[in-house]
Amino acid sequence: MKRTKKLYICKHNLSQAIMQHISSRQEYIEECGLIMEQSGLTRMVGRIIGYLAVSDKELVSFDEFTEVLQASKSSISTSVKMLTTMNLIKPATIPGDRKTYYRLAPDYCWSQIMRLKTGVLSTMYAMFMKGLDFRIRKADKTSQWLVEAAEFYKFMEQEIPALLDKWEERKTKSGE
C-alpha cells in the first residue's frame, strides 16, 4: 500500500494543524504513519515509532506490534529490521524470555538521518554542472541558469553538514 509522498503544495502545514487535534493514542500512531510516509519511510515504520512513543512500557515485543498495529508478522519483521538498520530502534532481550523486544535507541544521533539526505545535494550539483558540458555557448542564459543552480546546491552541500556538526557539538557539550 503505497501512498502519496508527493506534496507540490505543502501538505505538512495541514499535518501540523491535525497534530494539535489528535486526542487518542490510536489516532496519534496512525498520524505518525502518515507523516513518516510523507518524509520517505513507510507507514508501518511510522506506526512502530508512534507506538513506541506513546507506550508506557519502554520495551515492546515483536508480537505486541503485530497485535496493537494489526499488522502481519512479515510487515513487522521488515519494518523493525529497517528501523534497526537505521539505528532508530534497538533490539533488547530479557533473560529466560525467547522474545525480542525493541526500544527507541537511547543514543540515537539525530543528525545522521539528515546527513543521509545530503547526498541528493551533491547529485543535484553534479547534474547541473554536467549540463554545462553539453552546451555550445557557455555563457548564454541557460548556462547562467545552470551555474546558478549548481552554486545553490554547492552552497547547501557545504552548509548543511556544517549545521549538523554544530548540532553534534552542542549535544556533546550538553552531555558532558
Place this chain on the structure above:
Amino acid sequence: MKRTKKLYICKHNLSQAIMQHISSRQEYIEECGLIMEQSGLTRMVGRIIGYLAVSDKELVSFDEFTEVLQASKSSISTSVKMLTTMNLIKPATIPGDRKTYYRLAPDYCWSQIMRLKTGVLSTMYAMFMKGLDFRIRKADKTSQWLVEAAEFYKFMEQEIPALLDKWEERKTKSGE
C-alpha cells in the same frame, strides 16, 4: 509509471558517479529524469528540465517536448504546468506564432525549492512534542528520546531558513 524514490542506502552517490560517465544528451536527459524522480518530482519533469538544460535553443515548444522526449501531449501538458506552478520554467510566446514555448525561469529563486521542504521539519517537531502529551511519566527514557528528537527538528526548523536567507542575501549582493 512510478519508480523508486526510496533510498535507504544512499543511491545518490551512485547517481553522482554515473553522471561523470554520461556522454550523450539523450543519456543526460534520462538521468535527469531519474534524479528528479528520486528527489520527489516526476521522471517526465526531470526530462523536461534536462532537455532545456542541454538544448541550444533557449525556447522550446510544447510539441518539441513531445517529439524529443517521445511523450504524450497529456504528460507534457501536466509536467509543464507543474514546472510552471513551481516557477522553475516560464512560458513564452512569439508574435505571429500560436505555439507556447518554455524556458528555464531566468529569475528562479533556488532557495524557494528548499523552503518548501522545511515544512516537514516543523511537522516532525510537532509530532514528537505531541507524543509527550500522551506520556504518563514525562521524564523516562522514552520521554527523553522524544525531547531530544523534538529539539533536533526545532534546531533545523530555525537554522535552515537562516541558511536560505544567507544565500538570498549573497545573491542580491552579487546582483547589485
Place this chain on the structure above:
DNA sequence: TATTTAGTTCTTTATGAAAAGAACCAAAAA
C-alpha cells in the same frame, strides 16, 4: 461556416512498492 492547430482535461493502463500471506527455519521445550 468548416477545419485545422495547440493544448487541456478526463479516463484508462501499467508499474512498482507496501503490506499480507505462506512457506520455511532454528532453537527451546515437551
Place this chain on the structure above:
DNA sequence: TTTTTGGTTCTTTTCATAAAGAACTAAATA
C-alpha cells in the same frame, strides 16, 4: 524425537500514481 515458539524470507496481492490515450475546447485559418 516431536512439537511449539518466535521470527525470517519468499511469493502474492493490493493500491496509488505516472504516463498514455481519448475526448474535448478555444482560437486561428481556410
